[in-house]
Amino acid sequence: MVNKKLIVELKSILKDNQLLIKDQILNRFSHIWKTDQPLQAIAVTFPETTKEVSDIIKICNKNNQEIIVHGGLTNLVGGTETKKNQLVISLEKMNKIEEVDDKSRTITTQAGVILETLINAAAEKNLLLPLNFGARGSAQIGGAVSSNAGGLRVFRFGMTRQMVLGIEVVLPDGTIISSLKKIIKDNSGYDLKQLFIGSEGTLGIVTKVVLRLQEAPKSRCSAIVGVNSYELVVDLLKFLESELGGNLSGFELIWKSTYNAMTESSELIKPLSNNYEYYVFIESLGSQPKQDYDLLENRIEESLKRGLIIDAVMANSDKELKQIWQIREDISILASKAKFDQHFDISLPIPKIGEIIDSITKELNKLNEVKTIFPFGHIADGNIHFIIGRDKNTPKLIDLINSIVYAPLKKFKGSLSAEHGIGLDKKAYLYTTRSKEEIKLMEQLKKLFDPKNILNPGRIIF
Template identity: 55%
Template sequence: MDGIIEQLKDLLPHARLFMGDSLKERYSHIWRMNESLKAMCLLLPESTEEVSKILKICHQHDQPVVVHGGLTNLVGGTESKGHEVVISLERMNAIEEIDESSRTATVQSGVILEHLHQSVEKKGLLFPLNFGARGSAQIGGIISSNAGGLRVLKYGMTRQLVLGIEAVMADGTIINSMKKIIKDNSGYDLKQLFIGSEGTLGIVSRAVLRLQEAPSSRNAAYLAVNDYESVVTLLKYFDQGLAGKLSGFELIWKNTYEQMTATSEAVRPPLQYDYEFYILVETLGSQPKTDQAEFQEMLENAIINEMALDAVMAQSPSDVDWFFRIREDVNNLTDFMTHDQHFDISMPVALIGSYIQSCYDRLEHIEGIEQIYAFGHVADGNIHFMIGKENQSDALRLKINDVIYGGLEAIGGSVSAEHGIGIDKKAYLKISRTAQEIQLMKTLKLAIDPKGILNPNRIFD
């Protein structure tokens, strides 16, 4: 250990190397800021070259490395036990270029998503990836986990928004594929190795991201129905009728909606608590007046034709913000839980209603569960569960896991729609992947990181 530390001290100035007592103010997750980081040391590189030099030293000494981004990971991906070198990319936070002609942004991995949103907006452009943790999530972590969010329906997952990547391999080799082009069939698409691999194959240091022209209109509405079949009907109705403008279609179960809107005036309910399901619909377009009129007409027709029981449309940008604040601020759920357990499962859209209802029914009979909340991105088959429980025992945790995950294999679902596998879901990977797929993943890991030093024991052992 002394040899590694001395080499790292020679590489980085004192202010960017934390050890011992200086780690007390650092943490491994944004929700665990009261727990000090456990690590051999924490390093803050400021360039790809520094990351490369750090990894060369760690590779030489077979030293495990854990990578930190915005620390919003929900599957244990940023945890460390004390013997690892932790590399935080927070200092690599430059937006190097916004190219308006090619509609791309070249960024370092430590750039915070919300900062990117603000920067491209000034150029009349949009980076469409959007979710509640945008104020702290960093691009490197977003890419490494292939994050999803609220607009996957229209724009796809992170992997659809990445054109080029620079990544550092376990031995310090820098792979530079920072291209701005959309179409490139010249052999293997190597950037896809790093997107969604949770930092196990390489550390993403820079990226070229695909931008869109910023919409000039944004509309939103809440609709209410009493059965899941109506949810699917409305999804097809809006997707067909809005001719590509539908950008979000979020579903909130009744008890979740009640809790989300019961805590303060800022998140008061747009619709009364009279229905089983609440749907948040968002549209993005280019003609403010006609887009609003079109959307309003579709809402009215949905009521007239009894596809929806009730609806309310946002009348201003502040209304739109209010509508989305209800959906995004999950603290309105977790703040009232003794302990919480999170899930991000996915399945065919048609099966969501019955599957989630069966989970509710079974969870309600488990002693120790205090709250059950479901909501999610129904248009892409991704539903989130948040379970409040009275203790953190393994027995209770496993009972809950068995309910949520138990039926997914039979219906072709996944234990992770967007959060990844990390440490927490390793035992359940076999539900979503065949033995042959898992073996191929292990083969790739062994070939690219033969010493197993990068984010070890993530995804599989």
């Protein structure tokens, strides 16, 4: 039942193009990630300023109206799924970059700006925003902050939270907390921004951020190498870290099955044969193009001599570099290999990953309904992804697959979510890598910030 009073109040503070109701919603939103069903919602709002976000939330709080926050809709754990009795706050109109400061090496931006737009804006000032992942062309920075996104360069530059210097956020009662500082050091009490980074919009809505930038590298060198044992992959990582120092910025691993599935299409090049058990994508960023290329080439040759790798291809141009990395960055297309798919995003101690993934794969292969298993990930920070394809879509099968993948996590002190968050999909399994005491503290924080449970309800805990 639509709350007519709520709609009237929203119309009083928003322009016509900032509010959708009834059939307008179905016409505007026909697809959301992971479903082809039309969006169900009481209304969709499009604030343009932090104050408008605050005004909308105050109206919703007064009317006990549940709110779901929408960004770029690239979330993989059901974080943006919306029920017909809920209201959407979409941040897509909050798309202004307020400042790129090349002196302090910061960028101040509204939450609805697309990540790739920020990367390009920084590059224009010869600066680097290190945050980089496959959905950068559609993901919004507010969502990246709210989910503490990771990506391809975490082990060198850290997660999103390591890049956030300042933040502006609206609490569930409409209170605006604005701390848009550009400073790196600030020990004046609790670091409150960290409560909102990674809390998936359950404690407040991020509306602006100040991000720390780096000097843009003058060189980017890449290679793909073939390795025949996981132990040698770990040895290769240690060798390259010690030899390349701070230049090593990417060390991505895909398994043989994943590489073969990606390169069987004529649309992608096959830089190496499909004879190897593992394929590692290596990236170095530096300041001296020729010396950096020669250094990586020399260390790749040394890796061959030491028996760490069996084969290798260096990228000799920007075109070749993009072609090599396309194999890694486009892996999400493998979800179409089966009728239904499940995505996993786990963290494990680096030395244990090989044997654990082998064990998980062995158990999954016992299920007739499982048709494809594609492991890959950010091996240098211990983050492994799975795309598991199946021909049935029953809750029992989904739960069984989840149980198999999550079973080793507690024993090896891993995490069921390295970078994607918990959302709706993983909430039931949070206990596998979080203690009762930790979950209780999360519940207490949620109740303190949002006693009416109106903001992104059902995500993470309740």
